[in-house]
Amino acid sequence: MAGGGGAVFTPSSLPGLSVAGMGLTGLLWWVVAVAAVMTGISEADRLNRPRLDVAAEVQLCSLPAHHQAEHTHQAVLDPDGVFTVLWTPDLNKQEVVWEIHARTLGWLGFGFSSNGGMTGGDMITAWVKDGRLFLQDRHGVGELTPPLDDHADWRPLHAHENDTHTVLVVARDINTCDPHDYVLTNDTVRLLYAWGDSDPSDEHPSYHGPHRGNKFAYVLMPFYQEMVPEDAQVWRVSQSVTVPHTQNTFYWCHVEKIPKWQKKHHYLGFSLKYGRNARSNLHHVVAFECHTQDGTDASRTLEQYVGHPGYECYTPNMPEHLYQCNRFFILWAIGSEGEILPERVGIPMGDQHGGSTYLMFETHYDNYMLKKGVTVDWAMDIYYTDKLRQEEAANLALGHSLIFSLTVPPRTPFWRAVGHCASECTALAIPSQGVNIFTVFLHGHYLARAIRVRHFRGNVELPPLMEDLNYATHFQQSHVLSEEVKLMPGDHISVECDYDSRNRDNATFTGWGTRDEMCEAFLYHYPRLELATCRSSPHPETLKDVFRLKSFPEDMNWDAYIFNPEVGDGRRYQEAVNSLPWDTLDRQLINKKVTYGDHLIKCQYNYGISMRPSTNVTRYPKATPYVPPEDKTCAHVHKSAANSVRSNGRPSTP
Structure with a gap:
């Protein structure tokens, strides 16, 4: 460690104590x-x-x-x-x-x-x-x-x-x-x-x-440890990209193939290595598992992209086969120091071993000043072992679907968005003994001020899986839980994001850019589920009502990445929303309708196939709200003084 002695300080025994003036x-x-x-x-x-x-x-x-x-x-x-x-x-x-x-x-x-x-x-x-x-x-x-x-x-x-x-x-x-x-x-x-x-x-x-x-x-939570397990081997993935000077946000996707092994291996974690301009221009690096929808050999479609420098993500230039890569595997974003899984947990690697042989790396670059000639270099050391861990894990993506309906009005000090993982989805996907949640990763952009992951079972709300009431997009480190939490079939999970848009003169929408918004949470869990995505978005009828829209295209795919659809009167969604007289509207009422009304369910397996629950509509469960236990630490303090203590307690939720 840095400091006076080059190691953790362990002073020699010192005599008793004398405090001047005591x-x-x-x-x-x-x-x-x-x-x-x-x-x-x-x-x-x-x-x-x-x-x-x-x-x-x-x-x-x-x-x-x-x-x-x-x-x-x-x-x-x-x-x-x-x-x-x-x-x-x-x-x-x-x-x-x-x-x-x-x-x-x-x-x-x-x-x-x-x-x-x-x-x-x-x-x-x-x-x-x-x-x-x-x-x-x-x-x-x-x-x-x-x-x-x-x-x-x-x-x-x-x-x-x-x-x-x-x-x-x-x-x-x-x-x-x-x-x-x-x-x-x-x-x-x-x-x-x-x-x-x-x-x-x-x-x-x-x-x-x-x-x-x-x-x-994070002061109190378990901490990311840089110490790599002794049995770990290293696979390094690197990239060097010159970002366009015409785009302030740029996504680049390329395919990697795991090393060729004779036996099964487990992923243990990663660390990111910063190169040229990475600290200033690199926003996130996400690795997705790639799986074919029919379970056939992925090499027939993906091997051709190994060694290719890549493509701009989610554009016509991106090959259709890369859309098979949609199960989150590795998550790195601004402020993260890396990730090491708990000692008894690993993630399988390789199609033949229950994992994925091919990974797609989605890299988000920023170039706010639209500078020319900015090249960004980074590398990721991926740790793996053939000494298999006791439990095999996976990642489950929750929150608001990546679709236009996540909308934050301008000049608004408080606005809430939500995405549900409906009980109908977990009932189909989670085994009777349940799964164990051990780490939670939260994600929003610059307007996000708080993110919480609420947990419902039947007609009772349980303690939140995670909440960060001081969320900052510049610090996106995984939250390692002090104690694992059991998720059972039929449980309902709601991801809430609170936004502050007082410095924006126009509405903010879902999108890939840093100045766009997202509301996401990712649950690391074991045993490994086939369920990869469990999200929702406000019902189209609600959107038409509160944002005064005429209609949406009849053939619109609500599971697709659509950020600015036509709304039936010659305009597109973002133009229509920005034309509303926001200063005269009851924003609190609008927010309540969008948040607490019906939502469309989006539940998908790890190969992109949608689940077929008994209904495609969900909303908040009718449940007794969770009330945190009373903190009696300051019971000896006069009530008025205790109430003035600056606390980060859980706010009331309507």
Whole structure:
């Protein structure tokens, strides 16, 4: 790891503790608190943890010994590798231990924010000077110097300087019950960082200048590990494409064939290797399994495309045979670090072994500035093994169908879209013992602010499979579930996406472009289902009603990728929607009709054949809504104060 020592910090045993200004009573309480951190702690003890002054001075030689053999999470926050943070959440103790390594002998700042801004941020500033640690608990208010909190909620465990770095180890409760503090949840969070080149001359650090920023992270959830399994072999796929200067979004599809093996292999994961312009112009790389509809040998139709540089996706130039490739296999998008499957799970590779011999790679490039001569290089290391895992997995695509009806009006602060995986589909596709969900991948574009995957069984809503109320399209890392969730036949799943279009003067529609929108979730599951896609879109009668449309073509294929159909009066859909007097319409009523009305079902097997459920129409089930269990963490806090704590709790759903 980066930082002072080149490895995860494990300080030698240090003597007892003495905090300047605490006095003997405070000192004794602090020693008890530190011991509790190391050995586990009761709720009563947690609530009675002593607090340091908000601007504490701690003698370095008297901090308790800190033994953290390794951390579960790690991130380099800045592009130059100056600021590295490691952390370990402990849900039993309801705390997170943070270890910060900054290449500075001055001050450092670290904290959290939902949007990367200072307003609403929760942070500390710290520095080491003259054998003491200076630790300050602060909160963000606009662009002003963050003021000190009323009381401190970060507990120092260790600090030191060497010739190049400042190292700080601190612990903090997941929910401090402080109205100025950020409540850590499973949502996307921005880790804030800043540093100065010199120690402050008074209690306030000097202006950081350009030494600041933020990085996306999941704080509490299991983390993607870069450690590749020892038995893994590597298959590298690479691409170099010069993107057109006439298109701000460009999709390129090409076919790869897996290595030739004598025996069965399992896919284990991947990592992406950034080449020229990849960090600025590469939006996503998705690999699809390719299967023939009649189960015949895929080589007869797909072998001819192996070695070909590729085609622009979903255009007349793309060969029809490539539309056989529509089961999601590998998902990489902006912000992802890669993917390693759980130790006992693998995905079969090769037609003869229940997987796919041919993969189509769909690569999405952006060129917002329409620059000429932009070439993008990337490579993907795909990890596989012949030591077969216990369980064989697959990916199930959910959400709103990729069709024009996902429509977000202009200048609208809140708009919800939904796509259903109907109970009629899962009843046909899922075996009686059910399947196990272990990872969820969420996908939306720039207007998306929150995505949740709701789970219904009969007339009861279960806890959500996943939700991210701070969703950001620049951070699309898979969500590894802390505990697997069982999906049973007859379950209904609804993917909801909340959008904010206040900065758009025209409506936004479904489409391939980054400025278009999508609403998707992908469930990694085992045992492997034949069901590959389970989606829906608003019923055409609803669309005609709310958007004042005359008609749709009678022969229109509602399962196809159609983004701007004719609507019967000489106009196309997007023109008709943009011509509506949106400022005078009841958008809330329109949104309610589109979201909670009837939807057309789209359920497909992994070779593109539609299922035939008992009905082709679905909607939200009539079910008792899920109510999260009461969080009693702050029960000791006066109700008005507890209500003011900045939380990322699940919003009410109409």
